[in-house]
Amino acid sequence: MFDSKPTQTRLSVVNSLLKKAILGTAPVAVIFGGAVPGLSQTPDLPQPSSETVCTYDLDSKFPDPLGARASLTIETSAGNTTFIYERLPATVSSDRSDVRADVDNKRTLMLYETPLADARQLLLDDSTYYAVLLGLAPEDPFVARGFEMIDQSLACVEESRDAAELSAPQPRVP
Structure with missing residues (x-):
């Protein structure tokens, strides 16, 4: 029989390099045994980030302006605001x-590319966006009441996203 110890050692090294490649901690050249045209030596690593989430504040001075059967959530992430x-x-x-x-x-x-404060102000100033969000005509009486009462009843919290929740790193192409 032949000795499998060197084979197991090689497999261990290969597995270790593959894990490092997947985690983005090994240079691309190490993975492929030399320089690879078109790829940088280290991929971009995902960075922890945060997002802000706003919802109706149960402790606000206002009853929920949308009523008991509807809700509004505002989320911000990567410079975009989503209602x-x-x-x-x-x-x-x-x-x-x-x-x-x-x-x-x-x-x-x-x-897109609209911070939370600017996005909220836009819905306060321009009822077109508010009407479209609700799926109503701009002249609908509910839209005419405006976004202000809803805006005043929102509470926002910042939530952080762990780097482990982010997508796998991708090599940079020059």
């Missing part, structure tokens, strides 16, 4: 069928 409007599911029924069904309504408005 998420959701209505609780409504049951759908028919006299011709026994099938139970629900329909829900979720609308998302993303404002």
Whole structure:
């Protein structure tokens, strides 16, 4: 028989290098045994980041302006602000069928490269964005009441994202 010790050692080294490559801690040249044209020596590593999430504040002085069957969440991440409007599911029924069904309504408005304060101000100043978010006509009485009461009832918290939750690093291409 032949001795498998050198083979096991080589496999251990290869496994170690592959783990380091996946984690982004090994230079690309080490992985491929030399320089690889078009690839930098070290990939970009994911960095921890934070995002802000705003929702209705139960302790606010206002009842929820959207009512008990709807909610608004605002999230900011990577310089973008996203408004998420959701209505609780409504049951759908028919006299011709026994099938139970629900329909829900979720609308998302993303404002690219817009910080949270600017995004909130935009909805305060321009009812077009608020109407589109709610899926209503700009002249609808609910839209006419404006975003101000909703804005005043929001509480925001900053949540951090761990680097482990981020996507795997990608090599930089020059």
